[in-house]
Amino acid sequence: MSKKKPIAKRKEEKEEPKEKKKIKIEELDADAESAELSQISEKEEIETEEEALKRSLKDEDEIKKKKKELGELIVPIEDYLRCGIYIGTKTIMPGMKRYIYKKRADGLGILNTKLIDEKIKAASEVISQYAPEEIIIVCKREAGWKALEQLSELTGIRCFLKKYPAGIITNIALPDFFEPSIVLVADTWLDKNALFDAVKKGIPVIGLCDTNNLTRYLDLVVPCNNKSDKSLGLIFWILCREYMKKRKLEGKLPELEAFTGPLEPAESIAISALTGSA
Numbered sequence: 001m002s003k004k005k006p007i008a009k010r011k012e013e014k015e016e017p018k019e020k021k022k023i024k025i026e027e028l029d030a031d032a033e034s035a036e037l038s039q040i041s042e043k044e045e046i047e048t049e050e051e052a053l054k055r056s057l058k059d060e061d062e063i064k065k066k067k068k069e070l071g072e073l074i075v076p077i078e079d080y081l082r083c084g085i086y087i088g089t090k091t092i093m094p095g096m097k098r099y100i101y102k103k104r105a106d107g108l109g110i111l112n113t114k115l116i117d118e119k120i121k122a123a124s125e126v127i128s129q130y131a132p133e134e135i136i137i138v139c140k141r142e143a144g145w146k147a148l149e150q151l152s153e154l155t156g157i158r159c160f161l162k163k164y165p166a167g168i169i170t171n172i173a174l175p176d177f178f179e180p181s182i183v184l185v186a187d188t189w190l191d192k193n194a195l196f197d198a199v200k201k202g203i204p205v206i207g208l209c210d211t212n213n214l215t216r217y218l219d220l221v222v223p224c225n226n227k228s229d230k231s232l233g234l235i236f237w238i239l240c241r242e243y244m245k246k247r248k249l250e251g252k253l254p255e256l257e258a259f260t261g262p263l264e265p266a267e268s269i270a271i272s273a274l275t276g277s278a
Contacts, residue, residue: 082230083228087111089212091212093211095221099115127242128246134182136182136184137152137160140162144161151239151240154249155244170197183204208226209221229260
C-alpha cells in the first residue's frame, strides 16, 4: 500500500504539464483572434474614411448644383438655412400650399427657399417706396422684438411690439391717431387687430406667413418661419438693410447676428437642408 501512493503522485505530476499546455494554446488562439479583429476594425475605419471623402466631394457638387438652380439670392443660401427660415409647421393652410416644397418625414411643411427669397425682395421693394412715418410694423411675438427695436432705431419706421393700440389708425378721436400708407404684420393671427384695422381703412398689408397662417386680406404674402427669433431676425435685418440702401439713410447696419443672435457656422449646414431633403 505504501508503494502505490508515490505512483499516484507521479501521475498527477505528469498530467499537470498537459493542462498548462492546453491553457497556453487557448491563450494563443485568443491573441490571434484579437489581432484578426483589430485588423478588420482598422480596415473598416479606412473604408469609412474613403466613403466620407467620396460623400464630401458629392456634397460639394450638390451644393454647387443647388446654388445654380436657386440663382442670385438676396442673402447667401446658408443664411436662410442656418436661421431655419424654411421650416414650417405640421399644419398647412390652403393659402400656403403654393409655397410648400415638401413635407418632411416628421410631418413639418418645408417652405420653398426660392419663393421665400422672391417675396422678401418684393416686400423690401414695396416698403422702400414709403417714408418711415408712412410705415408701421406690428409684431406681438416676442421672438421679433429685439430685431425690430434695432430696425426702428436705424430706419425711423414705427414698430408696435407687445401690444398694438386698438383704433390707432381707425379712430380719429384718439390723440395719437395717424394714417399709415402701408402695414406689415409678423403674424396674421397674433397681429389680427392691426390687420383688420388696415383692411377697414383700405391700407395695403404685407404679412409674414408660416404654413399655419391664413393669407386672406393680405396684399403680399412673405412665406417664412415666423415663430423663430433667428428667422424673424434675418427677415427684419434684410428689410432694414434694403430700406437703408434704397432710401440712402445714414448709419451703419450691424452684423446679422446682432438681429438673430448667435448662429452656427455656415460650413456646418447639412447638405440635406440645402438640397431640401431635410
